[in-house]
Amino acid sequence: MNIGQLARTTGTKAETIRYYEKIGLLTAPTRSSGNYRSYGQADRIRLSFVRRARELGFPIDHVRELLDLADHREHDCCKVDELTRHHLDAVDRKIADLSALKHELASMLSACQGGIVANCRILEALGTTRANP
Amino acid sequence: MNIGQLARTTGTKAETIRYYEKIGLLTAPTRSSGNYRSYGQADRIRLSFVRRARELGFPIDHVRELLDLADHREHDCCKVDELTRHHLDAVDRKIADLSALKHELASMLSACQGGIVANCRILEALGTTRANP
DNA sequence: ATGAACCTTGGAGCGACTACAAGGTCAAGC
DNA sequence: GCTTGACCTTGTAGTCGCTCCAAGGTTCAT
Numbered sequence: 001m002n003i004g005q006l007a008r009t010t011g012t013k014a015e016t017i018r019y020y021e022k023i024g025l026l027t028a029p030t031r032s033s034g035n036y037r038s039y040g041q042a043d044r045i046r047l048s049f050v051r052r053a054r055e056l057g058f059p060i061d062h063v064r065e066l067l068d069l070a071d072h073r074e075h076d077c078c079k080v081d082e083l084t085r086h087h088l089d090a091v092d093r094k095i096a097d098l099s100a101l102k103h104e105l106a107s108m109l110s111a112c113q114g115g116i117v118a119n120c121r122i123l124e125a126l127g128t129t130r131a132n133p
Numbered sequence: 134m135n136i137g138q139l140a141r142t143t144g145t146k147a148e149t150i151r152y153y154e155k156i157g158l159l160t161a162p163t164r165s166s167g168n169y170r171s172y173g174q175a176d177r178i179r180l181s182f183v184r185r186a187r188e189l190g191f192p193i194d195h196v197r198e199l200l201d202l203a204d205h206r207e208h209d210c211c212k213v214d215e216l217t218r219h220h221l222d223a224v225d226r227k228i229a230d231l232s233a234l235k236h237e238l239a240s241m242l243s244a245c246q247g248g249i250v251a252n253c254r255i256l257e258a259l260g261t262t263r264a265n266p
Numbered sequence: 267a268t269g270a271a272c273c274t275t276g277g278a279g280c281g282a283c284t285a286c287a288a289g290g291t292c293a294a295g296c
Numbered sequence: 297g298c299t300t301g302a303c304c305t306t307g308t309a310g311t312c313g314c315t316c317c318a319a320g321g322t323t324c325a326t
Contacts, residue, residue, distance in 0.1 A: 004303065014304085015284060023282090034291045036304055045260070052259050056234060060282070070256050077253035081245050084255050088238040091231055098228045101190055105221040112214050118206035122213050126185050126199065127178070137272065147273085148315060156313095167322045169273055193313070273322065280315080290305065296298085 001039040002032070010047045017047065025050060025064060058087055134172040135165070143180050150180065158183060158197060191220055 007014045020026040026046060029037045049070065053063045062083055069080050104125075111121035140147045153159040159180060162170045182203070186196045195216055202213050237258075244254035 002304075013284075016282085018306095019283060032291095032304095034304080036291075049260050054282090056237065056259070066256065066259065069250055069253075070260070073249065073251035075250045077245065077248060077250045077255070080250065080253050080255050081242065081247070084238060084242055084245075088235065088242065091235050091238060095228060095231045095235065098224055098231070102221065102224050102228065104189065105217055105224065109214065109217055109221065112210065112217075114214070115210060116206065117202055117208045117210045117213065120202075120210035120213050122210070122217050123199065123203045126189070127182050127203075135273075146315075149313085151275095152314060165273095165322095167273075169322075187313090268326085270325090271323085274320080276318090278315100278317080281312100283311085285310075286308085288306090290303105292303075293301095295300085 001044070003037045003039070006039045006044060006047065009044060010051055012047060012051055020047070020050065023060070025060065025067070056087075057091065058083075062087065134177070136170045136172070139172045139177060139180065142177060143184055145180060145184055153180070153183065156193070158193065158200070189220075190224065191216075195220065 001009075003014045003017055006012070007017060017026065021028055026043070029039050029043055032038045046067070049067065050063055053066055054060075058066065065083060066080065069075060069077070108122045108125045111125070113119075113121070117123065134142075136147045136150055139145075140150060150159065154161055159176070162172050162176055165171050179200070182200065183196055186199055187193075191199065198216060199213065202208060202210070241255045241258045244258070246252075246254070250256060
């Protein structure tokens with residue numbers, strides 16, 4: 001499998017695969033006679049794992065740790081649990097922040113009655129300072 | 134007011150203020166005899182507006198448009214409304230994505246019963262390919 | 267006069283890619 | 297055998313929104 005095929009079967013761009021190789025997330029594969037990267041099933045599985053973890057929003061460093069853990073199947077899995085929990089907390093915080101934001105934007109929108117900018121409640125709301133005045 | 138004072142009164146770092154000036158979000162202020170930037174109240178208000186919009190997650194380009202709109206008080210405010218609506222939609226989508234993510238992470242966590250990595254449900258879930266296999 | 271606390275500029279670095287340029291390789295069709 | 301076009305290679309620069317740093321200038325209190 002060359003890089004394009006691997007890219008297609010994993011829904012990744014070839015550039016991204018090369019990037020993962022450069023930062024050491026994926027190991028350099030063997031090369032063909034024409035110096036093309038040549039991948040096998042194990043590579044595909046590993047990349048899929050990476051993509052899935054990234055889809056779930058794990059930062060690259062966490063993915064690296066997860067890969068490490070997955071490579072040592074005799075280890076205790078509490079570290080995996082901890083990473084996941086940690087990430088879940090971060091996601092929760094982000095959701096809370098965005099929800100607050102959403103309500104603020106929604107109330108700005110509902111206050112807007114159209115008309116000219118001079119009377120715009122949205123811009124008014126934006127002009128309302130919050131940081132220590 | 135020099136840059137440090139403006140920074141403190143708006144909860145911004147001096148570097149960020151200089152950055153905003155460089156990208157043309159804020160106009161270059163007058164300079165003191167010693168070549169220090171010297172700001173007035175109008176600058177403080179404008180920067181506060183920018184910070185507030187950024188807090189609300191508007192990307193810099195939108196902030197630029199909002200500033201433009203706020204500068205032309207006689208214009209119709211429907212563009213402001215549109216920008217806000219657009220942003221609200223994006224926030225909503227992000228919340229939906231994160232909620233889906235949260236549930237996935239939570240169910241991964243609840244499936245994990247401890248033990249060694251070889252039996253870890255979290256890693257198993259991560260290994261489950263989703264992109265076209 | 268000296269030192270600390272500020273300011274100046276320019277440039278590099280972050281994360282996680284993405285895009286591009288200039289060239290090499292491969293398979294199919296003629 | 298030659299051309300065409302799709303693929304691959306490398307390296308570098310750009311994205312976004314800052315943040316940090318280094319090397320030097322200014323201001324003010326002691």
